[in-house]
């Protein structure tokens with residue numbers, strides 16, 4: 001795998017999104033809401049700390065993680081690393097922070113950005129989430145929180 | 159758990175033949191209702207997905223060409239995949255048939271272990287769960303629908319929606335048998351979550367199939383909505399993936415395209431979760447490539463190997479709508495089950511059933527890979543007649 005080629009390709013895509021950021025974020029937010037995810041867009045650099053404090057006080061089974069990349073539509077957030085995969089899979093509430101600059105125009109480039117980061121960090125696992133966990137296995141009735149998080153909240157930091 | 163599932167018909171354990179169970183299934187109203195309900199929910203979604211994301215049709219066409227190239231040169235791609243996996247630090251095995259696949263997995267697992275399984279048609283194909291249980295292991299299906307049919311000792315009624323034929327009340331009663339008590343779908347799901355959490359945490363092994371495999375990076379790509387695959391492949395220290403050799407695609411890009419097409423044409427898009435496993439450190443990754451007839455198909459049957467297992471052809475098929483998975487062979491069922499059963503179990507496994515198709519061609523129309531299933535069925539009819547005449 002040619003990592004320099006991968007980096008250049010990602011930079012091109014980043015430029016594309018940067019030039020039309022408002023529109024991309026708008027599409028991203030709408031796509032997440034269509035998957036019943038909660039979304040917040042903020043410019044507050046303290047937002048992560050705020051969530052971390054909140055969940056500590058709350059004492060529930062929640063987790064705050066940084067996503068490595070995301071695709072605009074369909075909105076899928078990608079993460080890397082086995083430990084992080086286990087802790088997000090076990091949480092009841094997953095709060096995921098994504099930097100606007102890591103939003104990519106399509107699923108393949110979002111996956112590639114996560115792949116690049118996983119190689120740089122020596123992580124063997126990449127995982128993507130687009131919503132809370134769900135099932136319709138009993139009489140087609142939709143139930144949230146089958147095995148994974150019952151709530152999925154995305155915080156976009158501009 | 160009583161009778162052989164191959165001979166079982168819904169609602170009883172009588173000694174009946176495949177054809178008899180099909181005729182019995184015709185009078186089974188809940189199967190028809192379940193399929194209709196699932197089809198109504200999902201068909202609408204498929205149409206919306208394809209309208210909202212027009213690139214999916216392009217992905218599907220591109221994927222067909224790419225998969226065709228791989229299937230025509232399987233040995234090359236298997237070798238490349240094995241090398242990459244070994245570079246990544248995985249233990250890699252190659253199984254020529256289901257018996258050797260069972261033996262390989264049984265040797266890795268041993269006995270007295272707890273195993274959590276993600277829903278996997280290929281593991282049904284090789285009869286893995288029964289085999290591991292017979293060896294003294296505790297094996298749990300972790301997909302909700304699959305767990306329900308495991309506890310009820312029957313085969314999945316659809317490869318993606320295994321318990322579609324059971325009502326909420328029936329599921330409540332079935333789950334009570336393993337101490338899971340809920341009053342409705344929501345409560346049952348929550349109780350299953352708690353029940354299986356304990357199994358995930360104590361499991362020695364996680365086992366899954368594979369939705370797509372990238373020869374470029376040696377990665378296993380899996381999609382799901384529940385999160386049980388994520389837990390099965392990450393929490394236990396040892397993870398075994400069983401990969402049908404037709405799941406190999408040249409690179410990560412096509413693996414992503416394959417899982418996108420599969421979920422969109424099934425009707426749940428985007429999938430809630432995508433899991434990509436290149437290595438399992440800490441821990442151990444074992445990969446078993448499975449041939450089981452895939453490498454020796456004839457030219458017409460070969461087209462079936464393009465299948466991404468979206469399950470669309472089942473729900474749209476007028477015969478499947480009447481019979482459910484009872485028609486179409488032991489594991490796969492439905493129109494695609496004709497080709498798959500012939501590939502993996504030989505023509506005799508469906509020698510009567512191929513004649514029940516009405517050849518309407520709807521399966522071909524809805525298939526993202528444009529597989530000419532009616533042509534495959536006609537071809538199998540010829541083979542069946544020739545075999546009977548011998």
Ligand code: SF4
Pocket residue numbers: 464465466467468469470471472494521524525526527528529
């Ligand atoms: S044959 Fe086509 S429609 Fe049927 S499961 Fe395979 S890919 Fe889907």
